[in-house]
Amino acid sequence: MFDACEICGDTGWSVVYEGRIRAGGFGQTYEAGRVGRCGGCGVERLDEACSIDSAAYESEAYRAALGQGLSTEAFFAHADPTQLQNLTALWPLSLRGKILADIGCGAGSFLDHVSGLAAEIIAIEPTPLYRDSLGQRGYAHFAYASDAAAARPASVDIAVTFQVIEHVSDPVGFLRDIHALLKPGGEIVIATPNRADILMTLLPDEFPAFYYRQVHRWYFAADSLRLCAEKAGFTVNEERFVHGFGMANALSWLRDRKPTGHRTLPGIDRTADSQWRAYLEATGQADTLYLRARRPL
């Protein structure tokens, strides 16, 4: 059913989930999902037969499948609220005066938040619609990291790639391309949904149908993401967990056993949210996993 693991080479997969997964936008489903866990590195993988062809990354239909709409405005509406989370994960890494690349930057929400700090920015995004907008806004841009690395090898101080690695066919190859783009000593910050999200533990019968989705091939926990970065030649500095949702989201899930979109509940305020986030981030149960690694000198 599964080939040798693209990360560790192991062939011993066990099926950990079969059934309904998310198909695209909110509420859309695909019934025949199947997820395996690698016995070697622990990464989880969606059966390729259930996955969306990676050649579709450049298409606007792919963005539609992500539920993100087809305009830069729709992208910003989705992505802008997540940038505090990304900035929190970067802190205290300073971007001031650095050459920065964002791989899979979409329409450039994160780049807009930091463009006054970096000396130079390289925007990497396969969707032509977004590249047109990035170019009009003055960003140097490429479709793929391999294109940028061919044009400007070993030129970047800091590379970020937020919520991208879970989509690609070959995650080690994806990171190797970024490795070639970085200067020796340059750093990468990788973000991906955390397989150890507390809702996977609290709601093992309901949450997986929401967590697993057709557009995500890979489901990483800290150990498997670390190994993936090491296979690509990086030295891992730090893993960090950041939780985007507030306490009301988890309580709504526990009450309703389905996604409701609720971000607020009576009696749950910002103090409750901050305590809840601090607990999940300290115990590795937050919704987003960040890994910071370095291309060795």
Ligand SMILES: [Zn+2]
């Ligand atoms: Zn593996």
